[in-house]
Amino acid sequence: MAFLELHDIHKSYFLGKEEFPVLNGIDLDFELGEFVSILGESGGGKSTLMNIIGGLDRNFDGEVDVNGQPLDHKKEKQLDDYRRGTIGYIYQSYNLITHLNIVDNVLVSLNMTDLSKSARKQRAIELLQKVGLGDQLKKHPNQLSGGQKQRVAIARALASDPEIVIADEPTGALDSKNTAEVLELLEGIAADGKLVITVTHSQNVANHGTRIVQLTDGKIGEDTRLKEAYPTNDHQPEFKPKILSAGASYRNAFQHLSYNFWRNSLIMLGTAIGLFAVLLFSGVGNGVNAFIQDQINSMINPNSITVLKNPTGKNLSTTELQQSLSQYSSNPSKLLLSDHQINTLKKVKNVDKVEAGYQFSAFTVSYNGKNNSGQSLQTWTKAYASDTIKTGHAPKNNEIVIDKSQAIALSSQKKYKSLLGKTVKLSFAWVDKNNNPVQVTGNLKIVGFANGGQAGAITATNYSTMRNLLNNANGATQANFASVNVKNADKVKSVSKDIRNTKENNKYVFGAITVGDILDTVNQYVSIASIVLASIAGISLIVSALMIIVSMYMSVSERTKEIGILRALGERKKDIRRLFTAESILIGLFSAVLALVLAYAGSLALNHVLYGIVKFNMVQITWGNVVFTFVMAIVISFLAALLPARRASRLNPIDALSAD
Ligand SMILES: Nc1ncnc2c1ncn2[C@@H]1O[C@H](COP(=O)(O)OP(=O)(O)OP(=O)(O)O)[C@@H](O)[C@H]1O
Numbered sequence: 001m002a003f004l005e006l007h008d009i010h011k012s013y014f015l016g017k018e019e020f021p022v023l024n025g026i027d028l029d030f031e032l033g034e035f036v037s038i039l040g041e042s043g044g045g046k047s048t049l050m051n052i053i054g055g056l057d058r059n060f061d062g063e064v065d066v067n068g069q070p071l072d073h074k075k076e077k078q079l080d081d082y083r084r085g086t087i088g089y090i091y092q093s094y095n096l097i098t099h100l101n102i103v104d105n106v107l108v109s110l111n112m113t114d115l116s117k118s119a120r121k122q123r124a125i126e127l128l129q130k131v132g133l134g135d136q137l138k139k140h141p142n143q144l145s146g147g148q149k150q151r152v153a154i155a156r157a158l159a160s161d162p163e164i165v166i167a168d169e170p171t172g173a174l175d176s177k178n179t180a181e182v183l184e185l186l187e188g189i190a191a192d193g194k195l196v197i198t199v200t201h202s203q204n205v206a207n208h209g210t211r212i213v214q215l216t217d218g219k220i221g222e223d224t225r226l227k228e229a230y231p232t233n234d235h236q237p238e239f240k241p242k243i244l245s246a247g248a249s250y251r252n253a254f255q256h257l258s259y260n261f262w263r264n265s266l267i268m269l270g271t272a273i274g275l276f277a278v279l280l281f282s283g284v285g286n287g288v289n290a291f292i293q294d295q296i297n298s299m300i301n302p303n304s305i306t307v308l309k310n311p312t313g314k315n316l317s318t319t320e321l322q323q324s325l326s327q328y329s330s331n332p333s334k335l336l337l338s339d340h341q342i343n344t345l346k347k348v349k350n351v352d353k354v355e356a357g358y359q360f361s362a363f364t365v366s367y368n369g370k371n372n373s374g375q376s377l378q379t380w381t382k383a384y385a386s387d388t389i390k391t392g393h394a395p396k397n398n399e400i401v402i403d404k405s406q407a408i409a410l411s412s413q414k415k416y417k418s419l420l421g422k423t424v425k426l427s428f429a430w431v432d433k434n435n436n437p438v439q440v441t442g443n444l445k446i447v448g449f450a451n452g453g454q455a456g457a458i459t460a461t462n463y464s465t466m467r468n469l470l471n472n473a474n475g476a477t478q479a480n481f482a483s484v485n486v487k488n489a490d491k492v493k494s495v496s497k498d499i500r501n502t503k504e505n506n507k508y509v510f511g512a513i514t515v516g517d518i519l520d521t522v523n524q525y526v527s528i529a530s531i532v533l534a535s536i537a538g539i540s541l542i543v544s545a546l547m548i549i550v551s552m553y554m555s556v557s558e559r560t561k562e563i564g565i566l567r568a569l570g571e572r573k574k575d576i577r578r579l580f581t582a583e584s585i586l587i588g589l590f591s592a593v594l595a596l597v598l599a600y601a602g603s604l605a606l607n608h609v610l611y612g613i614v615k616f617n618m619v620q621i622t623w624g625n626v627v628f629t630f631v632m633a634i635v636i637s638f639l640a641a642l643l644p645a646r647r648a649s650r651l652n653p654i655d656a657l658s659a660d
Contacts, residue, residue, distance in 0.1 A: 001068050002029035003195060004053070004164060009062035011048055022048050024218035026062070032163060033230035035190035036197045037206035040215035046199040047168055049215065053197060054087050054166045055079040056568060056653050067163075076573070084112050084570025085241035088157030092169035094149040095565050095657065096141040099259035100252075102128060102152045103137050109159035109569050111248040115239045127155035131185060147178030154185050160570075161237050165189055167198040171205055183208045193232040244575045246582075253582035256555070257590075267551045268591045271633075274537070274544035275595035276602070279629050281533040283603050283621035285526070291616045292522050301384065302515045303352075303489050305496045307345060307482040309335045313507030315500065318521065321511035329361065333435045336478035341509060345484055348498050350491040355381040356479035358466045363428035365402060365410065365459065367419065372409040377428060380460040381483035388458060392420060392448025395462050400426060400444035403457035407449050419446050426461075430475040440473040484512075492516065541632070544591070545640045552584055552644035563648055564656030573649040580645035581638060588637025592630045 009026040012019045022045040030036060040046050051057040052064065055071070058079065064071045066086060072078050088109075089095075096105050106124040115123065128134060131151035141149055150170060157165050167186060171179040187208060190196045198209070206212045210229050214221035257264050310316060311334045312324050328334050337356070345354045357379040364373045380394050380401070395401050402424070407416035410424070427441040444465065450458040461469075463479075470477045486495045496512040503509065556563075563576055603619035610618040 003032045003067055004030040005063075005065040006053070007063040007065070009049070009052060009060060009064075011045070011052065011057070011060040022218055023052075023060070026218075026220055028213065028220060028223075030164075030195050030197065031229050032195050032232045033190060033193050034195055034211055035187060035209035035230075036195075036211045036213060037209040038197065038199050038213050038215055039201070039203075039206055042201070044215050045218055046215055050166050050168050050197070050199055051654055053164070054089060054568070055082040056657075080570055080572045081241070083568060084243075085160065086162050086164055087570075088160065088162040088165040089568050090150070090153050090157045090165065090167040090170045091657075092172040094141070094146075094153045095561065095568075096149055096152055096156075097562050097565060098141055099256050101138055101140050102133065102144070102155075104255065105141065105152055106156045106159050108252070108566065109156050112241055112244050112570055113160055113239045114242045119239075124155070124159065127158055128152070131155045132181075145178075146173050147175070147181060150174060150178070150182055151185070154182070154189075156569075158189065160241055161239070162194070164195045164197065167196065169199055169201070171200070171202070179205070191230045193230060193235060241570070244571055246578060249575060249578045250582045250586070253579055253586055256559070256583060257586055264551075264587065267547055268587055268594055270547045271544040271587060271591035271637075272594035272598060274540035274542075275592050275629050275633055276598045277537040277540045278632065279595055279599035279621055279625055280602050280619065281530075281537050282625040282628070283599065283619040284606075285530045285533065286620040286622060286625070287616070287618040288526055288529075289523070290620060291614065291618060292526065293519060294616065296515055296518055296522075301485070303486050303492060304381070304515075305484040305486065305492060305499065306513045307337075307484050307499055308511045308513070309337050309341075309480070310500075310508050310511040311335060313509075315508050316511055318511075318513055318517040321513070322521075325511070331435070332480065333431055333433075333476060335480050336476060337480065337482060338478060341504070342479065342482055344502060344504075345482055345499065345510070348484075348495060348502070350487050350495050351484055352487045353485040355379075355463065355483045355485075357381050357463060357481050357483055358470070358479060359481050360428050360430065363426060363459065365400075365406060366425040366427070367410045367422065370410050372406050374403065374406060374457055374459050376458060377426075378458070378460045379463045379466050381463075384458070384460075388450050389448040390451045391417060392446075395444075395447055395460055395465070397462065397465055398442075398444055399447040399465070400424065400459065400461050401448040401450050402446055402459050404449045404451050405457055406459065407446075416449070420448075422446055426469075430470065430473065432474050433476050438473045438475045440469050440475055442469040442472070541636060545636045548584055548587055548637055548640035549644065551587070552580055552641050553647075555583060556580065556644045556648045559648075560651065560656050560659035563651050564653045564659065567651075567653035568657060576651075577645040577649040580648050581641040584637040584641030584645075585634055588633040589630070591637075592633035595629060595633075596626060 006026050006028040009023050011023040012021040026049065038046050038049065052060050058073045064073065071082060097108065103124050106127055107120060110120040110124055113120065125137060128137060131154050133148060133151055136144065136148065141152065144152065170186065171182050174182060183205060186196050186198065190210065200206055210225065210227050212224045212226065308321065308325065310321065311328045316324065325335065342354060342356050345351065360377040361375060362373065363377040364371050389401055390404065392401065404416065407419050411419055423443050423445050425441060425443055427439060430438050430440050432438050444461060467477050484495065484499065486492045492514050493516065496514050499510045499512045566576060599621060603621055606619050607617045
């Protein structure tokens with residue numbers, strides 16, 4: 001029983017339905033220690049035979065036995081294992097991986113062994129020293145001569161300590177000096193007790209071997225033994241082959257990414273822009289929400305509920321209430337609350353205090369010949385947060401607090417504080433008991449300035465002052481809102497519900513607005529804006545994904561030959577798929593890091609500019625946003641790699657190897 005036996009090998013190629021037979025029944029035996037040269041005319045099927053022996057071709061008839069065991073060429077896994085552990089390949093065109101240095105080229109094969117990382121590296125260096133390249137370790141293949149490249153290929157073929165080394169015209173592209181050196185190395189391999197099978201056109205090369213086999217018309221012709229096979233030794237392998245680890249795939253992907261640094265940087269920048277948009281828009285969304293909450297909470301006491309008359313008698317939501325109020329704005333007498341109704345409010349469970357109040361939507365303040373109109377005149381209640389007044393104090397009898405912007409309009413930016421203690425004339429239109437218009441006026445002392453800021457200017461007197469002014473003008477004096485203070489913040493919702501559900505003569509009488517309701521309404525607008533921003537970010541993410549898909553397809557077509565080499569060295573389809581998903585995921589991750597840096601810088605810049613205007617950090621990127629962006633980047637890059645990686649893994653290794 002020989003070490004390698006070929007039995008009745010038949011192989012045809014098909015062009016359409018037409019059959020082109022190449023091998024017509026090959027029977028051959030090979031022993032370890034032999035250096036066999038296969039000679040034959042061009043196109044005679046030598047490479048085809050080598051691909052069958054090397055476990056790259058699965059489409060043939062016949063049987064290959066290795067070490068007494070049949071090789072089941074229909075089973076891909078068995079062939080992968082066979083190529084990884086038993087075969088070393090040397091090609092005429094070297095087939096080195098251009099983006100790896102020569103040590104890494106040898107390591108591609110060694111990475112599929114159970115040696116430790118340092119032992120793998122040490123072996124790679126030893127092998128390169130053995131083929132005379134110890135002083136060239138840092139070079140890439142394109143920095144070597146043809147003879148040197150072929151020696152790297154020999155070192156790589158020996159890396160996994162295979163029993164069979166196949167060399168397909170190994171000296172075809174070399175001059176006589178390099179040919180002699182390569183032949184010496186091959187002889188040395190056979191002398192080490194391995195089986196060397198080489199394809200050649202050169203009689204000189206063939207004469208170096210121990211045996212010459214002629215291939216004629218797809219059959220074995222002459223089979224000449226030149227000398228005895230080299231003696232085999234009882235050499236026990238120091239390590240075993242194993243499948244490629246995920247880490248090795250990621251390292252290879254990283255090496256390829258860094259080799260094409262500039263091109264990949266541009267792709268990452270393109271991808272990062274989409275992720276940056278997601279991060280920044282999320283940050284702006286958070287900032288705007290926090291800003292609104294801060295503004296409302298700083299002006300309105302969250303424990304208070306504003307109660308208004310429900311003019312429709314129907315059960316209304318906050319939005320419906322606000323709509324109906326605006327319909328009744330020309331008929332304010334319909335919105336007055338009776339003293340009895342104010343008392344009803346006091347009896348609602350968990351209510352701490354009820355303050356009747358007035359609010360008017362248009363008024364004028366005059367000082368020293370200057371007039372200023374405002375939109376919201378109210379009576380001071382607990383509904384205002386304590387820090388609403390920035391200068392001065394809450395209004396008492398015959399006093400008024402005006403908005404800072406108003407004070408500036410009536411004086412100047414610098415001098416507005418001098419208005420403190422001065423008397424202004426307040427005037428506004430109201431109605432009497434019969435709904436006839438009356439003009440209300442009064443002279444009041446300024447005791448404070450409110451800073452309504454973005455959420456609206458505030459002008460306020462106290463309740464009795466306002467009631468007196470209305471009385472003096474013969475206006476209706478019933479309150480048109482009430483501020484209900486609730487004992488606990490967590491009861492605000494239930495109290496507001498009870499108030500809304502209160503009935504008089506079978507009609508709902510009150511509408512109630514809480515800070516939460518106001519926030520809900522505002523948040524509705526914010527969510528619409530967020531959806532618009534998210535759609536823009538979504539579109540940029542789709543563009544990012546397309547960029548990755550295109551770059552991965554480019555990468556696959558550029559690396560077709562490499563895919564063939566990796567398959568020939570024993571990588572599985574799965575390893576090839578993982579190589580490309582790894583590359584894509586790395587692009588996604590680096591893009592996410594870049595996006596994070598850009599978004600962080602962008603948020604610093606935006607916050608710097610906006611803080612000067614609104615005194616608030618308007619961009620607030622949270623850890624949640626960052627995690628979401630990274631997960632998104634990984635998911636998108638993984639999905640984008642699926643099709644290109646699948647295509648790469650399905651390439652036929654023989655076709656891939658013959659790619660230009
Ligand atoms: N993928 C293929 N599809 C169709 N025909 C093929 C294919 N590969 C090889 N052939 C044909 O099979 C025959 C044998 O090719 P092969 O490469 O094995 O010959 P060879 O003896 O190695 O030739 P050379 O010495 O010129 O390299 C040739 O006629 C070739 O045209």
